[in-house]
Amino acid sequence: MATTVIGVRQERPARFLASTNGKKVVMAVTGVILFVFVIGHMLGNLQIYEGPEKINAYGRFLKSIPELLWSVRSVLLLAVCLHIWASIGLALKNNAARPKGYSRKKNVASSYAARTMYWSGPILFCFIVYHLLHFTVGIVHPGSDFKEGDVYHNMVSSFSVWYVSAWYIFSMILLGLHVGHGASSFVQSLGFNHPRHTPVIKKAAAVFAFLLIAGFISIPISVLAGLVR
Numbered sequence: 001m002a003t004t005v006i007g008v009r010q011e012r013p014a015r016f017l018a019s020t021n022g023k024k025v026v027m028a029v030t031g032v033i034l035f036v037f038v039i040g041h042m043l044g045n046l047q048i049y050e051g052p053e054k055i056n057a058y059g060r061f062l063k064s065i066p067e068l069l070w071s072v073r074s075v076l077l078l079a080v081c082l083h084i085w086a087s088i089g090l091a092l093k094n095n096a097a098r099p100k101g102y103s104r105k106k107n108v109a110s111s112y113a114a115r116t117m118y119w120s121g122p123i124l125f126c127f128i129v130y131h132l133l134h135f136t137v138g139i140v141h142p143g144s145d146f147k148e149g150d151v152y153h154n155m156v157s158s159f160s161v162w163y164v165s166a167w168y169i170f171s172m173i174l175l176g177l178h179v180g181h182g183a184s185s186f187v188q189s190l191g192f193n194h195p196r197h198t199p200v201i202k203k204a205a206a207v208f209a210f211l212l213i214a215g216f217i218s219i220p221i222s223v224l225a226g227l228v229r
């Protein structure tokens with residue numbers, strides 16, 4: 001099936017969004033927005049290694065321009081909603097198109113990450129809800145009291161609780177699988193499919209996903225190991 005953006009010009013927006021290609025483009029564009037956020041967030045979080053002043057100042061900086069903060073939050077929320085909407089639409093279309101008795105054979109050809117997309121997505125959604133209640137709102141905060149504005153204390157106190165760290169580590173591994181596969185299928189969704197370049201792009205996506213997981217996971221591990229306290 002053709003998977004190019006050329007269709008955007010040929011169809012009306014509503015019809016395009018209702019089509020498989022339209023939903024793939026929505027998945028790809030919102031996926032890129034979320035990907036850029038997650039990379040920035042991971043790099044920002046690594047400032048924990050520079051001590052409490054640095055990461056707390058970074059936290060204050062992020063909230064210092066409310067208009068910017070709420071614009072970014074709105075874009076992220078819209079991107080998450082559209083990403084989920086398109087994924088449900090594609091899953092329904094795939095299910096409707098799949099011939100009976102075909103599902104087992106299909107698994108042989110698809111990668112482990114590809115098969116996990118539809119269940120890693122909902123788990124990551126649960127992670128994001130938990131994460132916001134944990135670090136932004138502060139109402140779910142095992143370990144000790146949540147201190148508004150003290151990002152360093154909030155991270156160290158809750159990652160000292162092994163099951164909080166375990167939940168984050170598990171979620172970050174899923175995030176890596178999800179992002180790694182998402183990044184490589186993004187390339188195909190937008191029609192950039194090339195026998196020589198596609199495998200290179202897939203490898204690059206895997207390396208990115210690994211660095212992303214390593215950066216995030218290093219934080220709970222460092223706290224558990226007593227390197228950050």
Ligand code: HEM
Nearest residue numbers: 038041045059073128131135136151168175216217219220
């Ligand atoms: C080890 C992994 C992570 C750590 C330690 C971490 C840490 C934090 C902290 C401390 C905050 C609150 C910042 C503040 O209020 O000043 C925050 C906010 C947030 N995090 Fe994470 N995060 C992690 C992973 C993720 C991932 C994987 C995602 C998305 C998939 C994510 C999405 C968000 C969002 C959307 C916010 C709210 C930003 C806002 O205030 O609007 N985080 N994170």
